[in-house]
């Protein structure tokens with residue numbers, strides 16, 4: 001039987017804003033001061049509460065009351081009322097005004113605000129406007145409190161309660177209790193799984209239409225997270241049966257209904273039924289339509305100088321293929337330039353850029369990630385930005401997500417846009433970019449089609465190439481200068497399925513044999529912490545360990561623990577903070593792993609500040625301030641940002657990172673374990689991507705049998721995408737998507 005205690009909160013010792021876990025002192029009516037511990041998200045100092053739970057004994061802190069549930073009771077002391085009025089919950093009231101109010105109404109101040117608020121107009125300094133604001137903020141606070149109390153048993157954090165309240169206001173509890181699945185579309189961050197959990201606690205049935213609809217959308221979204229823009233109908237139905245535990249007929253009928261009512265699109269192609277979330281179908285279809293429109297609608301002006309003149313100026317003779325690429329770029333509204341490392345993409349690109357510059361064309365360079373943009377800028381000696389920045393991405397509170405300010409109504413002002421590392425671009429980003437490209441602008445896509453595909457849905461570069469609808473050139477010749485590098489030579493060998501050359505002297509590519517994962521990890525630590533800095537004069541920031549996987553002894557997690565111990569061990573006076581089983585220490589190499597468009601930063605060197613820290617941004621922990629529960633990260637690009645201890649899920653140690661996370665980046669030195677990883681992570685593509693990240697030195701450490709296995713494993717998860725099909729159709733039929741009504745029109 002749970003025990004009940006009543007009393008006033010005298011002190012909040014700890015409160016986690018995310019999950020509501022609170023440790024507080026309660027002055028109990030019967031027992032005096034006791035420590036209460038549990039989920040009490042809406043509890044504040046001086047609140048009168050009733051808790052229900054049981055006594056527990058903590059190893060260090062002794063006897064505590066474990067709270068299972070709690071309720072707020074009316075504030076019954078003058079101090080409590082003053083504290084509440086001045087707490088900031090009620091807009092426009094400070095401590096002075098709170099005293100004025102209690103001087104007038106005493107202990108009944110809050111009751112009067114609720115039942116006869118006009119009496120507040122009797123108080124000097126409170127006019128109609130101010131009073132209306134006071135009433136609405138008091139009611140909001142009360143409603144929010146009751147929502148938090150009502151939803152905390154369902155595992156909905158106060159932060160999400162706030163979002164729910166913003167959406168449904170005073171109807172929040174009714175709406176959620178009636179149909180928790182509505183949260184999936186209305187409140188960002190609450191997905192099908194959470195809604196289903198809530199529904200199950202509410203004992204709602206398995207076969208509600210809302211549940212099936214949201215379940216289907218959830219499966220399609222999960223497929224998109226794995227790279228697919230659609231699912232085949234039989235695959236979707238079988239997964240839905242597994243997830244929802246209902247009959248096939250119910251699923252099929254719901255799918256047909258959704259296709260009619262909106263939400264999903266079904267495309268019949270030959271014998272296949274492809275089921276899309278509307279958003280992915282729109283992005284893929286519109287991107288295909290815009291690609292064809294932009295590529296073929298308008299002519300571009302002619303070049304002024306011949307390639308021969310440029311060759312003289314640059315003192316470099318282009319290969320035939322490179323010349324063809326330059327001519328193609330100048331004569332077409334759109335082209336794709338692809339090729340492996342050292343095949344002269346950058347050189348060709350600089351000829352293209354110079355030709356356009358001589359034609360006085362405005363050229364804009366961009367890439368999908370900050371690091372890729374930085375690399376592009378270094379290679380071309382011209383400014384380059386991320387595609388997001390080019391599109392003027394801003395966080396919209398209304399949309400609770402990112403929106404692009406550049407679009408068809410306000411397109412990018414440029415004659416030529418050159419996009420690098422297109423292999424990393426997903427179909428959503430391609431669509432957003434193309435929407436903001438005007439018909440007078442030419443677009444050049446550059447990338448290596450053999451790199452790992454984008455994290456998001458689509459296989460944009462391969463689809464565009466396979467469709468054969470957009471002029472493209474693949475550079476294949478590795479130039480003499482590039483051939484000096486065994487990294488480049490071996491990358492090409494590996495890409496062709498051949499074993500790398502490892503017996504060269506004065507090489508930049510090494511294979512160091514080790515058998516067991518622990519020997520591999522040990523050697524990697526020795527190399528990074530001692531041998532490489534000593535013999536190659538490399539700083540540890542320029543050495544990146546890349547592993548195909550996170551778990552395992554030779555995986556990212558374990559290597560990070562070992563490398564942290566070797567490179568940045570605990571020392572007296574060096575601050576650290578433990579978060580779960582991770583220890584963050586001043587000086588640790590870290591990576592930000594989620595796009596956070598709202599995170600503010602400042603760059604002290606350049607005296608600028610801004611918003612946005614992105615997935616893949618690398619830096620180190622500069623300072624930890626335990627009293628403020630904060631740490632500070634200095635990023636490699638100069639930004640410095642502050643992280644609350646509750647935000648540490650956004651960062652990870654990065655002495656070692658996954659190969660996937662390294663896409664689009666380059667490092668002076670790459671060290672990679674070659675061990676027994678799961679087959680899908682032991683692929684040629686992963687090895688090739690890792691190796692091509694190295695600029696000066698690449699070291700593979702492991703077992704040659706697994707190296708061979710990786711090279712011969714051409715496994716690549718097939719992605720369901722239809723950009724290529726759509727491009728072919730638009731090109732062949734000459735019909736384009738008309739944006740307003742989704743119909744196709746001739747061009």
Ligand SMILES: Nc1ncnc2c1ncn2[C@@H]1O[C@H](COP(=O)(O)OP(=O)(O)OP(=O)(O)O)[C@@H](O)[C@H]1O
Nearest residue numbers: 317318319340341342343344345346347479481482
């Ligand atoms: N036509 C050419 N004749 C001689 N050397 C060339 C020619 N084109 C490029 N090179 C040289 O080949 C090397 C690789 O060229 P470049 O950097 O342009 O290739 P890339 O495809 O951009 O490589 P990566 O993708 O690795 O950056 C460079 O040293 C460059 O100077």
